[in-house]
Amino acid sequence: MAAIESSMLKLNELPPPEKVTIFNASEGLNRSLIIDCIHQRGFCIIRGLFSEKKLNAVLTLAEKYFSTPAIAGAPGYWKVDHPKKLIHPFTLGGKALDLVLDERVIDIIESVMGGECILAETMLKFDKKSKYTYFPLHSDFAVGWSKSGDHQSMLDIEALKKVLGIGGALYLHDTVEGAFRYCDGTHRMLSPRGQKFHSYPKKEQEAMLARIVCCEGLRGDLILFDDRGFHGPSQPAKENRTVILLDYFNVNTIGRTQVAPMPIWSTDIASLTDKQLRVAGVGANFMVSPMNYAHTRFQHNKLHKPLAWVIDHAYLPQHFKNLVKHFIKRT
Ligand SMILES: O=C(O)CCC(=O)C(=O)O
């Protein structure tokens, strides 16, 4: 434990963190500078990767999906709790896939990892403004991490010393309220007391908070981060926020394994390159089946049963009309 304390408190010896480092794609991407920055600080912003046209097309379609929940096969969002609405970007098809499988981004991530990556999870998320914090600071990995009971490969400390996953947050509008935050350099601590910020003693929490950098950004900004470090959205937030979240795993450490399979349209497959198909998870394994995926949690909500009953009877008037017609014909 003394070793943990000393490694945590070494954070205190560092100078205060600088603002987030922004790399502008319009000035030509200097891949080695980006890689260095992610290794050193754990995060950066890449600006101007995607055209307005592409972002608009995705956002316009997303707004339609966000206007109503997915019910009985009708398009809409997934619901897992009060403040959020979720859409799987792959179900938006076409342009959304260009955003989450961009080859320039894949190349950067694979260079940071020193090997192949796989898109483990992605979600288009609408976060409602809220007076309370519903997504506190956390790290995505710690010793013993596994995604579910059925996935038995537990991470050990040796595995944790390598870059395991690179997370991404792509802003779909200029974002200040609710912006992503990262505790600079905390990816090197290796989460010695677990993934939850609140499991750390006050002194260590303060040391991490002194390293926090708020990644306010513009529409189209892509934040890439080493998800062993402590991070999370700025909350409580006074504005709603729409963001595409991404998580790419290191295949050398975790295997060609996704958290859950990607729901890909047959019509999108032909326009993907071999590299994109590989990263999308063609032929990969998965940790959680689509039936049990966390984002399908509504199946356990108390309202699921009564709503299912309503839906099951939604076409009753038409059914009775048909029955009446049938009897009239017979008489
Ligand atoms: O919503 C965010 O800004 C962070 C998302 C995140 O950390 C996660 O999904 O693990």
Ligand SMILES: [Fe+2]
């Ligand atoms: Fe996270």
